[in-house]
Amino acid sequence: MSTLIAILLGLAGFIVLILIIGVFMKKDHYVRREITINEPLQKVFDYIRLLKNQGNFNKWAMSDQNRIEEFKGIDGTVGFVYSWKGDSSVGEGEKEIKRIVEGEKIESEIRFVKPMRTTAYTVMETESLSGDQTRVTWSNEGRLKYPLNILIQLAEKNFAKDLDISLSTLKNILEK
Numbered sequence: 001m002s003t004l005i006a007i008l009l010g011l012a013g014f015i016v017l018i019l020i021i022g023v024f025m026k027k028d029h030y031v032r033r034e035i036t037i038n039e040p041l042q043k044v045f046d047y048i049r050l051l052k053n054q055g056n057f058n059k060w061a062m063s064d065q066n067r068i069e070e071f072k073g074i075d076g077t078v079g080f081v082y083s084w085k086g087d088s089s090v091g092e093g094e095k096e097i098k099r100i101v102e103g104e105k106i107e108s109e110i111r112f113v114k115p116m117r118t119t120a121y122t123v124m125e126t127e128s129l130s131g132d133q134t135r136v137t138w139s140n141e142g143r144l145k146y147p148l149n150i151l152i153q154l155a156e157k158n159f160a161k162d163l164d165i166s167l168s169t170l171k172n173i174l175e176k
Contacts, residue, residue: 019147027149029156032139033163037171041128044136044174045103048124050075051082051095057170059162064090076100091115095122110142118142136170138163 037044047053052075055061067086073079076097083094093112100106105125112118120142127135140159144152 018150021150023146025149026152027145028141028143029152029159030139030141031156031159031163032137033160033167034135034137035164035167035171036129037134037136037174038132039134039174040132041103041126041134044134045126047174048126048136048170049097049100049106051080051097051108054082057166057173059166059169060090062169116148118144118148136167138167 052071055069061084064086067084067090070083072081072083075082078097078100081094081096084090085092091112091114093110093114095108095110098107098109103126105123108122108124110120110122112120120140122141123137123139125137125139127137129135140163144155
């Protein structure tokens with residue numbers, strides 16, 4: 001019995017320690033990745049401005065082929081909303097185009113419902129490096145409230161990896 005009590009006290013102490021650490025950890029996350037695509041800027045921009053195309057390259061959108069999708073508005077324009085409901089890996093939420101600077105960037109807001117309620121912001125930027133080379137930069141930022149903020153370091157690491165995979169897939173699609 002005393003061993004069980006020691007284990008439970010050790011577990012409780014560990015949980016309290018994690019919660020205390022969370023008080024001092026940052027609450028904002030930010031990840032930015034980029035890739036060079038060997039295609040003209042306008043071709044690249046015209047493709048990424050359409051949220052429906054993200055199902056072809058976005059690792060998160062591709063992770064549940066059975067998700068239920070709904071679209072509201074005109075894709076590629078401010079106010080267009082893509083919503084999804086899927087398994088536990090993709091959860092439930094919606095992404096809305098908030099601002100477009102033609103040929104330069106698309107700003108979107110992602111509102112997650114499941115597995116947790118939170119909001120994030122993404123920006124996809126394009127920059128012409130030459131007539132047939134375009135740099136695509138994709139950033140993701142948001143805020144996790146305490147105590148979920150203890151997951152930020154892990155989330156940033158995973159976001160970076162997932163953005164790299166998504167950008168490589170995008171490059172492969174556009175350079176075919």
